[in-house]
Amino acid sequence: MLRSYLRLALFALGLLVGVQVPGFIDDYGKRVEAHRLESEQGLKGFRETARRFFKDDLQALVAHYRVSDDPVMRSDARSVGDLVERARFLEREQRAMRGAWYAQVWHLATAADGELLEETYQAYRYQVLLAPQAIAWGIACALLLAWLIEGGLLMLAWVFGAGQDSRARQRHWR
Template sequence: MFRSYLRLALFALGLLVGVQVPGYIGDYSKRVEAHRLESEQSLAGFRETARRFFQGDLQALVTHYQDSDDPVMRSDAQSVGYLVDRASFL
């Protein structure tokens, strides 16, 4: 008797996992893709600037911002660096 209930419980658990896991994986992949697209969109203007002045090297752009005498540019260097790191991570 106990064995049949255990089999039924394991079957129900397996069915639940089999239905839920693929949906969870699909939703997670959509979320990561949305973050990647948002990151690329945030960097679009900086990519254009890096393409025009630094042969497309975003790290050179960040370094230029960091080495600038302008405190606003130095402050923005951290934000741009974060965007570059996030885009490369995603």
């Protein structure tokens, strides 16, 4: 009986953890979008200058700043270049978060920006979504967690001989 309750508790824990996945993915995507919009706002004036003088090529604008005779412009070339690179990075990150759900999960697990992940985690508030995605994630995580832990415990019990009587052990070792 205790084993059944432990299974249920383990299943419930897995379910509650699993329903968090879609919410976290959504929050990360929203954070990326917010940073991207802020980045675009910061580049707005530079984009206008690049449009007017460099045929919309921000890299040409940065290159012009780097070779300028004006030391202030040369100094600002690095800052503008950093802004351009950040905007490109955030655009790539946003494209990754527009993909299929499995691509989003893979991206978060393997290639997501650590700083954005940390920001998302710090601001994340646990929630129980009743959306089909969240329910599917919850059930999948619950089953996987229950299966892994129970399988691991049964494996340990088998290795250490729990559940076998002495006659079965003697027959087995003959």
